[in-house]
Amino acid sequence: MRQKSTESAAPPIAKAGSIPTQGNDIELLQARAQASPGDANNWATLGDALFAKGRFDEAIVALEKGSVAAPDRADIWSALGEARVMASPRDPMPSAALTAFRKALTIDPKDPRSRYFTAVARDLRGEHQGAIDDWLALLKDTPPGATWENDLRRTITQVAKINKIDVTEKLAALAPTSNHPAMPSGLIGGAAIPGPSAEQIRAAAALTPSQQDSMAQQMVSQLEGKLRANPGNLDGWVMLMRSRKTLGEEAKASRALADAIAANPAAAARLQSEAAALGIAKL
Structure with a gap:
């Protein structure tokens, strides 16, 4: 579930599936990026295509080059963080991934994907209340009508249940208030999965x-x-x-x-x- 937007004027990375991902097409994207190494958009598009194919190590290389070409692009740093998460065979939150997410947040404190995953990192460290507080803050900034709002609420509910934290009133009182960039449906674990009746x-x-x-x-x-x-x-x-x-x-x-x-x-x-x-x- 991957977030591809930023508040800057730079265009976001394309969502998986919106760009060609066949082998020959990836080769064309690689050639385009190598021909214009200073064009961050080309590296970002290549990184997204490689991510969509599960070639995470190669996606990291492309996104790292994109971050060099455009060090002020929060969306590229955020995508790099997720690629580093996916490339890690055992550690669910490698330090290099967290570094990339934090870098994105220094550029755009509202970057939804980085906010989500830095909260995941807190939860993994045992800071369950802190993680829930961060997710609640993200939920507060959720755009009206965002398709992933219910999935984020479910994540908060599940983590709270596991750790015996009462969030009922906070969730009930919370409604979207700002039109911030939305995460696509894949970002929240368990997206579109029905809960118990x-x-x-x-x-x-x-x-x-x-x-x-x-x-x-x-x-x-x-x-x-x-x-x-x-x-x-x-x-x-x-x-x-x-x-x-x-x-x-x-x-x-x-x-x-x-x-x-x-x-x-x-x-x-x-x-x-x-x-x-x-x-x-x-x-």
């Missing part, structure tokens, strides 16, 4: 803690059965990763990521991005 929530509230745990495990098992029957359900895989994370089953969450990629290699970039946003390490 109202009936399931009411039923769970009437159970003892041990019964609630049993119910959760049953629902996860049912989800795994559905994924065995339909392994192409990407939203289902992200829901499984999120569920394992919520249950504190880190190894199983990583296994779910590996299984999801094995079943859907063409969607590896999206799955890894979703996992990184949830703080799930690769096997």
Whole structure:
């Protein structure tokens, strides 16, 4: 889920899928960038195309060159940070990625992607309340009608639930107030994934803690059965990763990521991005 916008006049990096990503097309983008090494747009477009193909190490090289060509482009620094996250085999938030996100924020303090991932970093460090506060601030700046607002709310709710932090009133009182750049749908882990139904929530509230745990495990098992029957359900895989994370089953969450990629290699970039946003390490 990747953010490609900035408040500067410089054009944003194109969203994945909006530019050609076939091998020959990438070669053309590489040739164009190499022919005009001072043109940050060319490096940014190449980096995005490589990211979309899951070629994260190469995307890093392109985006680093873009950051040299235009060191004041927050969107390029932010994209570089995410590419460094995706290229890391185990660490969900490498220090080099965090450095890039922080650099982006010095240029544009409202950069949504960098704000989101720096909050992820706080959560990974155990600063759960701080991370939630940062996400709430980001939610406050969410553009009216942004398609990812509900997904950000769900992220806040899930992290709060895991860490027993009450955010009910703050979420209920919070409404978008500013027309800041929006993140595309891929940035928030679990985007467009339905949560439990109202009936399931009411039923769970009437159970003892041990019964609630049993119910959760049953629902996860049912989800795994559905994924065995339909392994192409990407939203289902992200829901499984999120569920394992919520249950504190880190190894199983990583296994779910590996299984999801094995079943859907063409969607590896999206799955890894979703996992990184949830703080799930690769096997």
